[in-house]
Amino acid sequence: MKLTILGCYAATPRTITNPTSQVLEIKNRYFLIDCGEGTQVQLRKNKVKFSKINHIFISHLHGDHFYGLIGLISTFMLLNRTTDLHIYGPKGIEEIVKLQLRLSNSWTSYGLFFHILESKESEVVYEDSKVIVKTIPLKHRIYTNGYLFQEKPAERKLNFDAVQEYEIDKCYFQNIKNGKDITLEDGRIIANEKLSFDPPAPMSYAFCSDTVYNEAIIPIIKDVDILYHESTFLESESSLAEKTMHTTAKQAAKIALKANVKQLVLGHYSTRYDNIKLFKSEAETIFPEIILADDGKSFEF
Ligand SMILES: [Zn+2]
Numbered sequence: 001m002k003l004t005i006l007g008c009y010a011a012t013p014r015t016i017t018n019p020t021s022q023v024l025e026i027k028n029r030y031f032l033i034d035c036g037e038g039t040q041v042q043l044r045k046n047k048v049k050f051s052k053i054n055h056i057f058i059s060h061l062h063g064d065h066f067y068g069l070i071g072l073i074s075t076f077m078l079l080n081r082t083t084d085l086h087i088y089g090p091k092g093i094e095e096i097v098k099l100q101l102r103l104s105n106s107w108t109s110y111g112l113f114f115h116i117l118e119s120k121e122s123e124v125v126y127e128d129s130k131v132i133v134k135t136i137p138l139k140h141r142i143y144t145n146g147y148l149f150q151e152k153p154a155e156r157k158l159n160f161d162a163v164q165e166y167e168i169d170k171c172y173f174q175n176i177k178n179g180k181d182i183t184l185e186d187g188r189i190i191a192n193e194k195l196s197f198d199p200p201a202p203m204s205y206a207f208c209s210d211t212v213y214n215e216a217i218i219p220i221i222k223d224v225d226i227l228y229h230e231s232t233f234l235e236s237e238s239s240l241a242e243k244t245m246h247t248t249a250k251q252a253a254k255i256a257l258k259a260n261v262k263q264l265v266l267g268h269y270s271t272r273y274d275n276i277k278l279f280k281s282e283a284e285t286i287f288p289e290i291i292l293a294d295d296g297k298s299f300e301f
């Protein structure tokens with residue numbers, strides 16, 4: 001699993017920082033999460049192939065999370081894209097995009113599909129043979145969802161020595177990988193554990209931005225490997241965090257601790273702060289495994 005941060009700062013873009021957007025590479029799928037202004041440029045800078053992006057997940061309709069979307073959609077057309085593009089986001093997103101296309105007399109050379117989210121409960125929005133994506137309902141000034149990306153458990157790994165020892169025919173290998181026991185010709189039943197090894201544990205990634213401190217998300221993100229949680233403010237601005245429905249670094253760490261996640265990635269920093277290291281030092285007083293997101297940084301998990 002690889003996470004590339006294209007932008008992780010709140011509100012307005014600056015020459016040195018970008019609003020929210022990130023690419024999650026999971027089981028060879030490339031999911032774009034949020035699409036703030038400048039996302040196209042950041043994709044180029046970070047050498048992410050445009051053609052790999054088939055699914056875009058938008059958290060909410062504040063500009064710093066989706067103002068880059070129409071630009072990316074029209075660039076896809078200029079690149080003669082033919083593959084379908086799926087956009088997941090709150091009610092209104094389809095209207096906005098289609099209005100912009102219509103009034104600029106533009107169209108797409110590819111299928112553009114919108115998956116409109118309205119539920120206040122967590123729901124599955126994407127699923128294939130290897131990955132499942134669910135929403136994480138967040139509490140913000142407007143309707144907002146985070147997203148939980150989970151690998152599905154992989155097939156069991158064949159124990160070649162064991163299958164040779166029992167002289168098991170190749171045609172049973174898939175059954176063994178699927179966890180089935182095998183009955184030999186003489187009637188003996190060989191337990192699957194003797195013929196295969198456990199697969200690597202499936203990884204999971206939760207993206208939570210923007211939100212006020214909200215313990216209701218804990219059951220949904222429980223035990224995830226990586227939690228990206230917004231931390232717009234430091235403790236000195238905690239009342240502002242509450243007023244604007246954002247989170248402080250310490251509060252994000254509290255969520256990480258209570259949800260028993262393995263690592264916490266902080267981001268969505270207010271541009272009022274010159275030194276983002278302070279987010280880490282404040283959060284570390286609550287939860288030890290802190291990673292600071294920053295534009296252009298990639299993390300492999
Ligand atoms: Zn924001």
Ligand SMILES: [Zn+2]
Pocket residue numbers: 060062140210
């Ligand atoms: Zn917002």
